[in-house]
């Protein structure tokens with residue numbers, strides 16, 4: 001294990017731009033994750049949230065700017081290289097393999113790892129985060145409820161032993177009690193030492209658990225502050241909190 005200076009940022013995005021054909025989707029985005037933080041990125045439909053996640057993790061090639069992970073320049077690396085560097089994503093819509101069991105979905109998350117003993121330890125540790133699912137490891141993922149599938153998607157992402165975890169709208173479409181459960185899980189994961197970028201339209205929950213927040217509009221960051229301060233901002237309340 002290497003000792004890292006606390007000043008090294010787990011994730012540092014500078015001047016990131018991306019486009020689909022001629023249509024710009026991200027414009028000059030600056031965003032950082034400091035050690036130990038939950039950071040949330042709030043944005044409406046089509047603001048570019050998923051594009052930002054994809055541009056960070058290598059699924060969309062940026063047209064400008066840089067991505068650094070723990071100080072290392074990783075811009076444009078392939079998604080599987082990014083996983084090996086400690087970045088993991090819970091994608092929008094979960095993207096589980098419905099015909100595979102919960103356990104098989106989780107094992108896929110560990111595809112890049114070769115230390116079987118460490119993977120087994122992590123499997124036990126990750127399952128302990130989800131006591132409601134621990135007896136259903138052999139059940140096909142497609143038969144779980146939406147909230148449970150979201151938990152499995154989080155569990156799969158954790159099986160790569162990430163140091164930075166990106167979550168794309170993990171609470172969308174879930175009942176309030178399930179949203180609260182997911183929020184608790186995200187907080188627990190952060191306390192276990194994983195740095196988290198939580199992308200959400202559900203600003204209320206995200207701002208409640210995040211340390212800092214960014215607002216993304218039309219592919220550009222339009223505000224950045226502590227989550228507490230943004231939750232108190234009249235503009236944010238009007239646009240994202242329905243107040």
Ligand SMILES: Nc1ncnc2c1ncn2[C@@H]1O[C@H](COP(=O)(O)OP(=O)(O)OP(=O)(O)O)[C@@H](O)[C@H]1O
Nearest residue numbers: 020025043044045046047048049050051052092201
């Ligand atoms: N594969 C694609 N090809 C062309 N345009 C795309 C593609 N994916 C997204 N876009 C466009 O880029 C913009 C940003 O989309 P993106 O999916 O990043 O938004 P989002 O904030 O994640 O929205 P949502 O809340 O609906 O998930 C939108 O205008 C969208 O129509």
Ligand SMILES: [Mg+2]
Nearest residue numbers: 049050051092
């Ligand atoms: Mg999206």
